[in-house]
Amino acid sequence: MQAPVIAIIGGGFCGMLTAVHLCREADSTLHLILINKGSPFARGLAYSPHSHQYLLNVRARSMSAFADEPVHFVEWLQQHPLYKHISPAALSTSFIPGTIYGEYLESIWQQTMATKPSFVTISMIEETAVDIQEATPHYNIHLQNNRHVTADYIILATGNSQPRPLPFTATHSSLPWSTYTLSLDNTTTPVLIAGNGLTMADTVTGLREQGFTGVIHTISPNGYALKPHSQPDLSYFLSAESIATCSTLRQWKKEVYKQITQARAASLPDELVIDALRPYTTNAWQQFSYADKQDFLRHSAHFWSILRHRLPHSIHAALEREFQAGMFAPHKGVIQQTEKDSNGGIHVNWYNCISRNHRQLHVQKIINCTGPGTDITQSSNPLLKNLSSTGLLKADELKLGLWVNAADYSVIDANGNNHRRIVTLGTNLKGLLWESTAVPELRVQCKQVAVRLLQQVNHKEKACI
Numbered sequence: 312m313q314a315p316v317i318a319i320i321g322g323g324f325c326g327m328l329t330a331v332h333l334c335r336e337a338d339s340t341l342h343l344i345l346i347n348k349g350s351p352f353a354r355g356l357a358y359s360p361h362s363h364q365y366l367l368n369v370r371a372r373s374m375s376a377f378a379d380e381p382v383h384f385v386e387w388l389q390q391h392p393l394y395k396h397i398s399p400a401a402l403s404t405s406f407i408p409g410t411i412y413g414e415y416l417e418s419i420w421q422q423t424m425a426t427k428p429s430f431v432t433i434s435m436i437e438e439t440a441v442d443i444q445e446a447t448p449h450y451n452i453h454l455q456n457n458r459h460v461t462a463d464y465i466i467l468a469t470g471n472s473q474p475r476p477l478p479f480t481a482t483h484s485s486l487p488w489s490t491y492t493l494s495l496d497n498t499t500t501p502v503l504i505a506g507n508g509l510t511m512a513d514t515v516t517g518l519r520e521q522g523f524t525g526v527i528h529t530i531s532p533n534g535y536a537l538k539p540h541s542q543p544d545l546s547y548f549l550s551a552e553s554i555a556t557c558s559t560l561r562q563w564k565k566e567v568y569k570q571i572t573q574a575r576a577a578s579l580p581d582e583l584v585i586d587a588l589r590p591y592t593t594n595a596w597q598q599f600s601y602a603d604k605q606d607f608l609r610h611s612a613h614f615w616s617i618l619r620h621r622l623p624h625s626i627h628a629a630l631e632r633e634f635q636a637g638m639f640a641p642h643k644g645v646i647q648q649t650e651k652d653s654n655g656g657i658h659v660n661w662y663n664c665i666s667r668n669h670r671q672l673h674v675q676k677i678i679n680c681t682g683p684g685t686d687i688t689q690s691s692n693p694l695l696k697n698l699s700s701t702g703l704l705k706a707d708e709l710k711l712g713l714w715v716n717a718a719d720y721s722v723i724d725a726n727g728n729n730h731r732r733i734v735t736l737g738t739n740l741k742g743l744l745w746e747s748t749a750v751p752e753l754r755v756q757c758k759q760v761a762v763r764l765l766q767q768v769n770h771k772e773k774a775c776i
């Protein structure tokens with residue numbers, strides 16, 4: 312009998328780590344097909360920058376790839392030539408460059424390849440998957456080069472899609488991660504970054520590293536409010552009982568404000584409360600009604616995001632210095648119109664939400680850092696877009712990710728049929744879980760998906776004997 316075939320589409324953190332768990336947990340023949348294109352295998356988009364200047368935005372102590380081995384990353388760092396002279400305690404609280412984290416992920420993969428059982432075989436395909444068709448009892452995965460591969464089970468680990476194009480600037484805006492190699496017309500004429508979040512901060516770092524000395528304007532409707540991480544030794548103790556019983560957004564907000572007030576009374580920063588809430592956030596989100604979720608996205612998500620997604624101190628301080636020197640000009644506003652001039656520059660008309668009047672800027676480039684696009688019907692990823700038009704995938708009700716079965720993350724198609732043999736994880740689960748972006752939650756999903764899928768495979772194999 313042929314070995315069951317699991318294809319993983321996407322080879323970033325999630326795709327690679329799920330493959331690692333499949334290799335660790337499998338106890339009989341299995342063939343894995345790993346399909347990845349766009350970013351380097353294992354590193355993915357996040358951990359393949361070209362420079363050590365880009366720091367992780369989570370401390371090393373929370374970045375182990377394995378939830379049940381929390382010091383795995385710090386112990387790996389202790390063996391690294393650049394870090395072995397630093398104490399484990401200091402390493403744990405450091406913000407390590409993303410490129411070093413990429414080395415860590417690659418080393419996990421190399422180790423897996425060296426130690427995996429021989430009954431697990433792997434083929435790697437560097438190509439974009441563009442379509443999936445059911446060919447009962449298998450699935451055919453079509454690749455961009457017109458070839459196809461056949462699998463019994465599919466894991467969609469497609470990661471972040473590109474930001475939605477800016478409405479007025481489709482023809483002359485650049486994507487954030489291209490700033491690793493962004494070609495500017497000159498090093499002095501200002502640029503405008505649309506977005507004021509962590510991607511903006513990375514983009515400023517990238518531009519300065521490339522020798523750009525001009526003013527960097529940034530714009531978003533809520534303005535710039537990024538915070539640095541609080542001191543590593545501070546924490547807030549949350550009494551779980553009251554928070555666990557909140558089933559509406561109203562109750563949840565009331566409870567969060569109560570906790571923030573208590574934290575402030577103890578001179579602790581608000582963000583520690585949001586950190587302490589993290590184990591309860593998904594549960595609360597799942598209890599909220601559709602109207603509550605919409606309300607949260609409209610009115611509270613921005614404040615939540617500021618407290619939740621913070622910068623390493625050194626990056627925050629560098630932005631502060633730039634701001635004081637007039638080189639970083641964040642605006643609270645909305646781009647209204649843009650027009651290219653004959654010299655290739657761009658005139659930007661924008662509305663200032665603070666002074667409530669219309670303003671103008673002249674820049675050489677607009678960089679779109681508005682965050683990953685989540686609506687699969689508009690996705691930059693050809694696979695998600697095609698599958699949404701054929702109906703094999705459907706967006707969740709808030710268009711934050713995919714419509715899935717909450718029990719096992721298997722996808723539900725446009726007709727409501729549950730495809731138990733196609734599962735997903737990572738940002739595709741944002742609609743279901745809300746918290747589905749960072750390593751601390753993704754590493755748990757990778758293991759869960761691998762273990763559950765193997766149970767399904769084994770069950771089917773036994774039924775066939």
Ligand SMILES: Cc1cc2nc3c(=O)[nH]c(=O)nc-3n(C[C@H](O)[C@H](O)[C@H](O)COP(=O)(O)OP(=O)(O)OC[C@H]3O[C@@H](n4cnc5c(N)ncnc54)[C@H](O)[C@@H]3O)c2cc1C
Binds near residue numbers: 471
């Ligand atoms: C710049 C950046 C920095 C970050 N920093 C941190 C951090 O410090 N700490 C933290 O916890 N989290 C961080 N994150 C969050 C990050 O999303 C996760 O940590 C993790 O890297 C996501 O991995 P992933 O595998 O889901 O997606 P990705 O890394 O995006 O990998 C998906 C891969 O699949 C490929 N792919 C997609 N579709 C197809 C297809 N159709 N065919 C073939 N290949 C395909 C993509 O090209 C890519 O190679 C960061 C994110 C970014 C973008």
